[in-house]
Amino acid sequence: MEELEFYRQQSVITDPGEVAGLPTDPADLATLVGGVLIHRDWAWKFGVDLPEPRRAEAELRYVKAMLSHLGSLEPRPPAERLAVTCRDFAVLLVALLRAVGVPARARAGFAGYFVPGFYDDHWVVETWSADRGWYLLDAQVASAPPGAYGTGDLDPLDIPRDAFLVAGQAWMECRAGQRDPQTVGTSAADLTGFWEIQGNVIRDLAALTGTEVLPWDNWGLIPTHYDNLPAEDVALLDTVAPVSAAGGPLLVARETLALDARLEPPPFMVEPAQPAI
Template identity: 45%
Template sequence: MTMLAHEIFDFYTRPGAMTSAGAHAPLFDELPSDVASLVRVVQGLLLHQHWAQAYGVELSDERRGEPHLRPADRMLERLLAHDGRPLSAARPPGARLVGNCRHFTVLLVALLRAKGVPARARCGFAGYFSPDSFMDHWVAEHWNAAEARWVLVDAQLDDVQRAALKPDFDALDVPRDRFVVAGDAWARCRAGEADPSTFGFLDEHGYWFIDGNIVRDAAALNNMEMLPWDCWGGMSRPNEPHGDERFALFDGLAALTRSPDASFAELRRRYESDERLRVPPTVFNAVLDRPDPV
């Protein structure tokens, strides 16, 4: 292993601000270490906010607030308040923590790191939720030492969702043309290979949406996995046009996030030194329409 590879793997094995279990870390000890088993653990603990009805759950207003939880330790605190059993016990859907793709990803990354597996969250777009479009989405990426490659894992796709979506791939090894990291989406659009209007969520899409996910992906690659609707720094406003300066900014950042290992040192330096990228103490929560302390 080269010195750089050792540094990269060490960085993505240490818990960060959002992936630390805090006082709940000992609860991870009894859990298995293989990826497939940890994915099943996560699926037994979380309920996706937009899929609740498919599991027979009607969410109260209070439960709808749970997806705004950011750090894993607070996620676990709320989960255990619902059901205090060991994490190996799959909860009935109504007793699971309500979250979204980002929460499935963050919890899986936290578990993998606790088991000594280098892992990181990736922000981008999935092409398997809606035909002819790529939807705003998060997945985990872990280092498969046996195959010497990073592997994408969608922990959200359990039996219920697979039956509804009928994906033609293994959710434990998502092809990179089915989940596209934000930097790749940007590069494809800039090269004329894809239409930016096909990347987004519901009626929000386009270059401005993609560049927001590039900033979120850059933050996640620096171990700050924010909410999908957290806004800060250099992100464009909805439907804001891009001039030459903004295109140049995101052309460069996309290139770094597309090859995060080769660009590791520069990505770390840029994140720490550029206030357009670094997560500030307070971000704007676009869903709640208010500033939120991180």
């Protein structure tokens, strides 16, 4: 399958089922996404005191399950939106872009526009246009009121490559000594360093090859702390990282996934959608 055609096709995870009447402009689709989702850790910014049990809504792996829970894509007050993470903003927008025939893929990496001097664990969308090629957009930020996330004059519909580091790029820069790994990770949990990066390197490869995992999915090399990785496993991550950084191409990403069984997501992550909670 031609590469752009692959990224026009829904994965098991992004398949939304029957959706009709969608706009085709990415900005309008991002607005739709923001009208039905709220980030569970940032709900307070929208005046929502999220009950603890609702945090489990972010466990909905599949877009069909999200839409079943929501009932429709009709915008609703913040308290009635599905409580999710950045991954879900990205995956739902990918699903809608693909539904209107636009190549799109979710990317796991680190955003440098939330905390000054720090690159925070984050997911965005990479989409294609004939005049621009692949470019990045942040559905979570793009669908929020201006200034909600303190991102300054960042255009969330056209994110510079140095403002969002796909995971492989972050790994390569830190391994080369060009970036301090202690400035990359999850600021809210005070988790930084190579172990934080290695998980997203593998999750990003999975997304590039058609499995948009949850941000806490752990398998293969991910659970083993970087400090305890044997040299050959670090070398394997050094091989994966440039593929993530380059966004493929698809054939290379698939060949890289096949290098070691520990890179491939477990089967349950690509099984048919579970029912909504």
